Amino acid sequence: MAASARQLRKHWSEMRGRLSLEPPVTEVQLLSAVEKLRERPLIIAPVEMDSQGACGWWVPLPSFDLVLVDEQASGPRRLAIILHELGHMLLGHTPRAVGSLVSPQWVADFDLLPASLLQGATGLARSSYADGAEEEAERYGTMLFGQISEGERQVADQAADPMLALLRDSLGCG
Numbered sequence: 001m002a003a004s005a006r007q008l009r010k011h012w013s014e015m016r017g018r019l020s021l022e023p024p025v026t027e028v029q030l031l032s033a034v035e036k037l038r039e040r041p042l043i044i045a046p047v048e049m050d051s052q053g054a055c056g057w058w059v060p061l062p063s064f065d066l067v068l069v070d071e072q073a074s075g076p077r078r079l080a081i082i083l084h085e086l087g088h089m090l091l092g093h094t095p096r097a098v099g100s101l102v103s104p105q106w107v108a109d110f111d112l113l114p115a116s117l118l119q120g121a122t123g124l125a126r127s128s129y130a131d132g133a134e135e136e137a138e139r140y141g142t143m144l145f146g147q148i149s150e151g152e153r154q155v156a157d158q159a160a161d162p163m164l165a166l167l168r169d170s171l172g173c174g
């Protein structure tokens with residue numbers, strides 16, 4: 001059974017502490033905090049994917065985490081895909097089929113991988129989590145998306161107009 005929205009919020013507030021993140025949190029801050037927590041690089045790679053199938057895929061490899069993102073995705077959609085995959089990662093989900101799908105050579109060649117093979121692989125990956133995990137990751141990703149969007153907006157505001165941001169902070173709104 002998938003965790004409730006309340007459980008997921010609680011999970012994130014604890015996780016944010018472990019990640020040493022204070023709002024506003026940006027995408028770059030979150031990704032580098034996750035790398036530190038997991039003590040390994042997190043590599044995000046755009047790849048060609050079947051539009052009918054998955055649009056993201058987390059592949060935990062022996063020495064780094066690989067997150068494959070549909071190369072067609074940009075802006076908010078790309079961020080949403082990445083955050084969904086981070087949801088799987090932070091919630092401790094274990095992809096089932098990946099070990100047999102991915103070899104070190106495959107990883108070395110992943111940017112040269114034929115699209116047809118990748119489509120088959122992502123099709124498998126979609127059904128490779130335990131029941132409820134997809135729903136959890138989607139909710140967690142959506143929750144993170146809200147936080148990151150707000151974080152990016154605040155940082156952009158501050159960059160655009162430091163005086164206005166200072167004023168707004170001192171007024172306690174915005």
Ligand SMILES: [Zn+2]
Pocket residue numbers: 084088134137
């Ligand atoms: Zn998923």
